Amino acid sequence: MNSLLDRRFLFVTGKGGVGKTTVTAALALKLASQGKRVLCAACNAKERFSTLFHVAPVGSEVVPLAPNIWGVNMEPSVAMAEYGMMILKSRTLYHAVFENRYVRSFFRATPGLYEWAMLGKAWWHTTEQAPDGSNRFDIVLLDAPATGHGLDMLRVPKVIVDIVPPGILRRDADRAWAMFQDSKQSGVVVVTLPEDMPVNETIELLGSLEGELKLPVERIIVNSMLPPLFSQEERNELIKPLDLDHGDPGHAAVAAGARRSHRERVQAQSLARLGDLRVPRIYLPHLFEGAESLDALRELSRRL
Amino acid sequence: MALSLEKLLDSRRVILVVGSGGVGKTTTTAALGLAAAARGKRVLCLTIDPARRLANSLGLKAMTTEAQTVDPQRFRDAGLPVRGTLTVMMLDTKSTFDELVHRYASSPQARDRILHNRLYQYVSTSLAGTHEYMAMEKLHAVKTDGAFDLILLDTPPTANALDFLDAPQRLVDALDSAAMRWFIEAFQESGKLSFNILAKSAAVVLKGIGKLTGGDFLEQVAQFVTELNDLFGGFKERAQEVARTLRAPDVAYVLVTSPSPMAIQEVLFFSERLEEQGMPRDAFVVNRLHQASALQAGADAAREALRSLPLSLDDDAAERLVSALDDERRQAQLDRLRLRRLDEALARSSSPPLRVDVPALPYDVHDVRTLAEVARVLAP
Numbered sequence: 001m002n003s004l005l006d007r008r009f010l011f012v013t014g015k016g017g018v019g020k021t022t023v024t025a026a027l028a029l030k031l032a033s034q035g036k037r038v039l040c041a042a043c044n045a046k047e048r049f050s051t052l053f054h055v056a057p058v059g060s061e062v063v064p065l066a067p068n069i070w071g072v073n074m075e076p077s078v079a080m081a082e083y084g085m086m087i088l089k090s091r092t093l094y095h096a097v098f099e100n101r102y103v104r105s106f107f108r109a110t111p112g113l114y115e116w117a118m119l120g121k122a123w124w125h126t127t128e129q130a131p132d133g134s135n136r137f138d139i140v141l142l143d144a145p146a147t148g149h150g151l152d153m154l155r156v157p158k159v160i161v162d163i164v165p166p167g168i169l170r171r172d173a174d175r176a177w178a179m180f181q182d183s184k185q186s187g188v189v190v191v192t193l194p195e196d197m198p199v200n201e202t203i204e205l206l207g208s209l210e211g212e213l214k215l216p217v218e219r220i221i222v223n224s225m226l227p228p229l230f231s232q233e234e235r236n237e238l239i240k241p242l243d244l245d246h247g248d249p250g251h252a253a254v255a256a257g258a259r260r261s262h263r264e265r266v267q268a269q270s271l272a273r274l275g276d277l278r279v280p281r282i283y284l285p286h287l288f289e290g291a292e293s294l295d296a297l298r299e300l301s302r303r304l
Numbered sequence: 305m306a307l308s309l310e311k312l313l314d315s316r317r318v319i320l321v322v323g324s325g326g327v328g329k330t331t332t333t334a335a336l337g338l339a340a341a342a343r344g345k346r347v348l349c350l351t352i353d354p355a356r357r358l359a360n361s362l363g364l365k366a367m368t369t370e371a372q373t374v375d376p377q378r379f380r381d382a383g384l385p386v387r388g389t390l391t392v393m394m395l396d397t398k399s400t401f402d403e404l405v406h407r408y409a410s411s412p413q414a415r416d417r418i419l420h421n422r423l424y425q426y427v428s429t430s431l432a433g434t435h436e437y438m439a440m441e442k443l444h445a446v447k448t449d450g451a452f453d454l455i456l457l458d459t460p461p462t463a464n465a466l467d468f469l470d471a472p473q474r475l476v477d478a479l480d481s482a483a484m485r486w487f488i489e490a491f492q493e494s495g496k497l498s499f500n501i502l503a504k505s506a507a508v509v510l511k512g513i514g515k516l517t518g519g520d521f522l523e524q525v526a527q528f529v530t531e532l533n534d535l536f537g538g539f540k541e542r543a544q545e546v547a548r549t550l551r552a553p554d555v556a557y558v559l560v561t562s563p564s565p566m567a568i569q570e571v572l573f574f575s576e577r578l579e580e581q582g583m584p585r586d587a588f589v590v591n592r593l594h595q596a597s598a599l600q601a602g603a604d605a606a607r608e609a610l611r612s613l614p615l616s617l618d619d620d621a622a623e624r625l626v627s628a629l630d631d632e633r634r635q636a637q638l639d640r641l642r643l644r645r646l647d648e649a650l651a652r653s654s655s656p657p658l659r660v661d662v663p664a665l666p667y668d669v670h671d672v673r674t675l676a677e678v679a680r681v682l683a684p
Contacts, residue, residue: 015325015326016324016325016326016327017324017325017326017327017562017564017566017567018326021566046569046570046573048565048566048569051565083516084512084516087515087516088512088515088516093508093512094512096505096508096509096512097508097509097512097513100483100509102481102482102483102484102486103481103483103509103513105474105477105478105480105481105483106478106481106483106484108474108477108478109474109475109477109478110478111427111434112426112427146325146326147325148352148353148435148460159426162426163422163423163426163521163524164517164518164521165518165520165521166518167515167516167517167518167519167520167521168515168516168517168518169516169517169518169521170517170518170521195668196357196668196670197355197668198326200356229624229627229628230617230621230624231618234617234618234621237615237616237617238615238617240615242613242614242615244613247599248599248605248609249599249600249601249602249605250601250605250606250607250608250609250610251609251613252597252599252601252629253601253605253606253609253622253625253626253628253629254606254609254610254613254615254625255597256597256625256628256629256631256632257621257624257625257628257629258666259628259632259666260628260631260632260666261666262666262667263666263667266666266667266668288631288634288635288638289634289638290565290638290641290642292565
């Protein structure tokens, strides 16, 4: 976990439904508790940071979520406009281009443009300075889209670097891409569950990140780990077909034990497959009371 | 009046299975496909990414985009009476895009210029957004195929669950836009980007974009857009047809969620948008609903059971069996609490859609037999 303290940018992704937002929020709490100023950036999602931190809904303005933690929900057309304004430096020209409805529909249909608007904005926040010249944020956590779309998003700066000739767009993509590739500054955090399909996706995702994109993977975070109740031998026993009396409470407990054994077995197999990967792992417990409360988040952040 | 899922399977031509990532859309699609095939339908399932073990167990090759029909022997081996057929086709963005280019290019030369354009290579293979366009395109292409009675689409996981609904319209808007025409005008005259022939306002806009991207890139884009323009007539008409397909009365929408708060939030958002657009929400499927025995057991009852059953467990196993039962109860309570939001929203609806709950299985749905278990819940 200590190595994370020096990072400037983390890209949090994983299969849909594995708890990326919860993990992002727990990471933010952890880093903030160590004195870091953290920005949590959501990608035009029905963001949940506000629910998790009990604050008003987060929009496209940066707002405080908790001590030393800020949040923003990046809206691509707003991000594009901010970018345009920064570069064109003229309100008239900006209006002519970005407020033109034809241009807008053209932008909306250009594949990858909105993804870059969001990823580029998240990266830009790492370069943003406070009035005293220090970094406004020590680290930006991007709560990125799920695996496939997350990869698509990461490909965009690479495509720009590959095909766009030198210019402002290319310059920014070059700088962002250099940061993303530098394992001292940045990394991808892959969230997964100890289940079959999320683990398959994690293995494939790692292949694309390390093989195709050559991006450093910082951690695999295995979320929602069941505390094992049974040994491997006991699981094998309990999984055997049994003639159970469904009206008997004791038998109901045995049936529950059998179902739990199935789950624990899937979990053990999944962990073994993750064990073959050379990326450091962190395990977070399954919370039977849900992970929606601030207390639950604190509990998770302590485990990080 | 809510239809049951069997009635949807019997009465519709197309079923779109919709929901956020990780809620079990692919499994639901496959299980509905199996249920329809069991009812004698010739079913086509379109899917982005079939679960590998399930695909293996159905005897499907993972790495092909050809339509593959499941060998009926697989169903017989699992003891399932299946009168119809189940065909699976994997969506492939690039080849679908290529087919469109082949279909609408005005000449072989124009076709090749597009297929070999450098920007096309990126747009058609690796950029976000094209997956949704092409999934809808493929759906439209197979809808008219008389070889199938029912087409099920496992919608691609979108960053926003509605992206795919808007995808055809986005394309039409862009193709129709003045910005596109300016590009083409500025480029076509000389084969170079030239702003002097444009209206002043258009020139200002293009120069503004050029500041961002650099002039050379703008020229590449102009060239690409000009080449794509060759397809526009056909393309635009096609996108409009696809948009109509999504709104046709023989299309059903099945919304899938899990009890997770985020999935419920997403599915309700999607449901509202469908309602706003006057589109049907035919059914909700709640996957992975944890259930618990109504019985409570103490360690004594568990010990008693262990004495009567042929199990050899460690001495303290009774307490742990009780913990397993308690954990299930806590999880079931949490799921019920989380689903209240969905219940309330559906209760407010003037025409409440059907809702089917699929219990959480303690293992993955990975073969014909477990798939049939889910199919029986969805359409008994």
